[in-house]
Amino acid sequence: MRTGFKVISLAxxxxxxxxxxxxxxxxxxxxxxxxxxxxxxxxxxxxxLKGFADQGVxxxxxxxxxxxxxxxxxxTMPPLSPVAWSTFITGQDPGGHAIFDFxxxxxxxxxxxxxxxxxxxxxxxxxxxxxxxxxxxxxxxSMRRGRAFWQLLEERDVPTMIYRIPSNFPPQSEGHALxxxxxxxxxGTSGTFSFYSDHPPPGSEDMSGGQVNKVTVQDFKVSGQxxxxxxxxxxxxxxMTADFQVFLDxxxxxxxxxxxxxxxxxxxxxxxxxxxxxxxxxxHVVGVSAIAKFYLQQVRPAFKLYVTPLQINPEDxxxxxxxxxxxSAELQxxxxxxxxxxxxxxxxxxxxxxxxxxxxxxxxxxxxQESRRALDYALRNFxxxxxxxxxxxxxxxxxxxxxxxxxxxxxxxxxxxLSKAIQTLYQEMDEALGRVMSSIDExxxxxxxxxxxxxxxxxxxxxxxxxxxxxxxxxxxLGRRDxxxxxxxxxxxxxxxxxxxxxxxxxNLRGRESGGIVSRGAEYDRLLDRLEAxxxxxxxxxxxxxxxxxxxxxxxDLKGTNLDSAPDLIIGYNRGYRSSWKSPLGExxxxxxxxxxxxxxxxxxxxxxxxxxxxxxxxxxxxxxxALYDLxxxxxxxxxxxxxxxxxxEDCLE
Amino acid sequence: MFGAKIRIERTLLEKVKxxxxxxxxxxxxxxxxxxxxxEVAKLEDAASEEEIKERLKGLGYIS
Numbered sequence: 001m002r003t004g005f006k007v008i009s010l011a012x013x014x015x016x017x018x019x020x021x022x023x024x025x026x027x028x029x030x031x032x033x034x035x036x037x038x039x040x041x042x043x044x045x046x047x048x049l050k051g052f053a054d055q056g057v058x059x060x061x062x063x064x065x066x067x068x069x070x071x072x073x074x075x076t077m078p079p080l081s082p083v084a085w086s087t088f089i090t091g092q093d094p095g096g097h098a099i100f101d102f103x104x105x106x107x108x109x110x111x112x113x114x115x116x117x118x119x120x121x122x123x124x125x126x127x128x129x130x131x132x133x134x135x136x137x138x139x140x141x142s143m144r145r146g147r148a149f150w151q152l153l154e155e156r157d158v159p160t161m162i163y164r165i166p167s168n169f170p171p172q173s174e175g176h177a178l179x180x181x182x183x184x185x186x187x188g189t190s191g192t193f194s195f196y197s198d199h200p201p202p203g204s205e206d207m208s209g210g211q212v213n214k215v216t217v218q219d220f221k222v223s224g225q226x227x228x229x230x231x232x233x234x235x236x237x238x239x240m241t242a243d244f245q246v247f248l249d250x251x252x253x254x255x256x257x258x259x260x261x262x263x264x265x266x267x268x269x270x271x272x273x274x275x276x277x278x279x280x281x282x283x284h285v286v287g288v289s290a291i292a293k294f295y296l297q298q299v300r301p302a303f304k305l306y307v308t309p310l311q312i313n314p315e316d317x318x319x320x321x322x323x324x325x326x327x328s329a330e331l332q333x334x335x336x337x338x339x340x341x342x343x344x345x346x347x348x349x350x351x352x353x354x355x356x357x358x359x360x361x362x363x364x365x366x367x368x369q370e371s372r373r374a375l376d377y378a379l380r381n382f383x384x385x386x387x388x389x390x391x392x393x394x395x396x397x398x399x400x401x402x403x404x405x406x407x408x409x410x411x412x413x414x415x416x417x418l419s420k421a422i423q424t425l426y427q428e429m430d431e432a433l434g435r436v437m438s439s440i441d442e443x444x445x446x447x448x449x450x451x452x453x454x455x456x457x458x459x460x461x462x463x464x465x466x467x468x469x470x471x472x473x474x475x476x477x478l479g480r481r482d483x484x485x486x487x488x489x490x491x492x493x494x495x496x497x498x499x500x501x502x503x504x505x506x507x508n509l510r511g512r513e514s515g516g517i518v519s520r521g522a523e524y525d526r527l528l529d530r531l532e533a534x535x536x537x538x539x540x541x542x543x544x545x546x547x548x549x550x551x552x553x554x555x556x557d558l559k560g561t562n563l564d565s566a567p568d569l570i571i572g573y574n575r576g577y578r579s580s581w582k583s584p585l586g587e588x589x590x591x592x593x594x595x596x597x598x599x600x601x602x603x604x605x606x607x608x609x610x611x612x613x614x615x616x617x618x619x620x621x622x623x624x625x626x627a628l629y630d631l632x633x634x635x636x637x638x639x640x641x642x643x644x645x646x647x648x649x650e651d652c653l654e
Numbered sequence: 655m656f657g658a659k660i661r662i663e664r665t666l667l668e669k670v671k672x673x674x675x676x677x678x679x680x681x682x683x684x685x686x687x688x689x690x691x692x693e694v695a696k697l698e699d700a701a702s703e704e705e706i707k708e709r710l711k712g713l714g715y716i717s
Contacts, residue, residue: 112706114709189710209711347714485707581716584716605715
């Protein structure tokens with residue numbers, strides 16, 4: 001069913017309703033089309049939202065709260081975006097959809113892996129000299145299990161438009177969908193920026209999330225190369241490259257850039273528009289297309305040029321980023337080029353000191369403006385069915401700008417403008433909400449939701465170092481701890497457990513881990529008992545706090561049965577704490593507790609009870625404590641579609 | 655076919671002969687070559703530690 005009947009049926013018995021509904025139609029007139037609009041605002045926090053609304057700076061949210069309903073929305077454990085959005089998408093807990101973190105691991109090698117998607121390589125190739133030609137293509141596979149709720153709607157001919165919902169790469173839909181979080185850049189990474197300078201910052205050879213290239217300025221000219229993806233067509237390997245030149249004005253802080261066929265002028269501190277960059281893999285046969293923006297940070301005394309991560313070109317996508325496949329090109333025609341990489345706000349350049357706060361703000365605002373234009377496009381083209389639209393700006397801004405408005409933060413920074421940045425991000429969402437409210441009719445169901453809230457990230461916990469102190473892990477060489485990553489120094493023959501990812505803790509289990517030593521059954525259970533008790537008893541000696549307030553045993557506490565890649569324990573940190581920067585990829589720094597002074601100063605990978613999301617609607621929210629998986633059922637119910645047996649929630653909307 | 659010889663168990667060889675015909679390969683060599691190519695490709699696809707770190711480092715949550 002996709003009519004407006006359900007809304008009226010609150011007041012009238014069904015038989016009367018049918019009579020009224022049909023009786024009011026002229027002969028041949030179609031019943032009203034059901035419409036549901038969901039605004040998905042990653043990381044919007046109910047307390048922060050209410051605080052700003054109480055100050056009177058969010059008129060549209062205040063109006064929706066007054067006329068409709070507003071409640072905190074229970075998130076998942078762990079409250080991480082890929083996990084939480086997957087729960088909303090499938091109506092299942094992580095045990096059902098099998099996404100437990102940003103990072104999983106291969107138990108045979110203990111090597112970390114992306115949780116959301118994997119590449120299946122081509123298995124039929126032919127070799128011609130130094131070229132490898134695939135006869136049958138490889139493919140990219142989503143690791144999320146369970147059906148997306150919109151697929152149930154599509155089966156009933158409900159039109160759907162799903163704009164950048166996380167954990168949907170490659171996009172699964174029979175309607176219209178553009179992939180979001182989980183979508184890589186053209187290098188296959190979460191985003192690798194490039195920086196070119198004749199005076200690169202010290203220690204930049206191993207910069208996280210970026211490639212720093214030393215260039216020379218000669219006769220007012222700089223030559224550089226953009227590094228493209230690996231050329232899998234060549235047996236000799238290597239990356240594809242694209243040359244560019246920069247011609248500096250001898251007097252003014254201005255330069256002309258030449259990138260392939262494009263020539264453009266930038267002033268110091270100015271960004272370019274999107275520039276298409278084509279990499280040639282197999283001469284005249286196969287190429288890979290990307291887009292990038294150039295930011296001329298400084299002309300002199302030091303030359304500094306930043307280039308965004310190379311994006312999959314929506315006009316000619318190298319990977320499947322939309323359904324239908326040509327929808328991304330259609331969007332490009334309507335909107336111009338746009339960021340296609342997951343979470344394109346440049347957090348890495350800010351953390352690495354390449355950007356300052358103001359530069360991060362400017363870049364992240366350009367991401368927001370692109371999304372905002374896309375919202376207008378989506379609303380213009382939305383006639384019936386389901387529209388889901390996603391914003392990342394509140395999440396990314398809350399991560400990076402928290403310390404500007406929290407004087408208790410170890411990395412507190414004073415800046416008049418940026419101290420109001422998070423408020424500005426909420427006000428921008430208020431404006432977007434106002435745009436949605438003005439474009440829908442009374443019969444349309446409006447839902448505003450987030451996947452989790454936020455809290456400060458004051459202190460890092462090196463969980464692997466704590467496991468080492470407690471004797472759960474043994475190192476081959478205790479003196480070798482600095483800069484050793486990916487568990488390289490671990491003596492697996494004497495180690496019982498290890499931490500990997502943001503919240504995961506794994507047992508070194510015999511028969512699962514290749515060097516497993518803990519037997520299934522009583523020994524495993526006893527170990528988990530001891531770990532749980534020790535973790536909850538952990539104290540930060542500097543202030544007496546309990547850094548961990550919740551330990552979830554996946555095989556006991558989760559409902560689903562897709563637990564093959566699940567950690568054995570999921571750790572819930574206390575307010576202010578989080579897994580350290582080093583521990584998630586298997587490092588063992590010497591200190592267990594460290595002050596966090598990184599610009600990434602707000603976070604949510606904590607005890608899920610501390611960071612619920614938001615749920616607002618122009619319908620009454622019937623559940624006292626709605627959860628993400630309830631909302632899945634609620635949306636289906638708006639269209640009269642019953643939930644699947646594996647969906648664990650209940651309808652939460654009246 | 656020129657190249658190194660590989661010793662495999664007789665029972666496995668019999669199976670390989672049988673299945674190479676069923677699967678439509680023109681010869682045992684073609685079947686074995688394809689099977690080995692597939693396995694090597696899998697290993698090559700298992701990226702090096704450095705590549706894995708590079709891929710993951712774009713994620714804002716880790717350094």
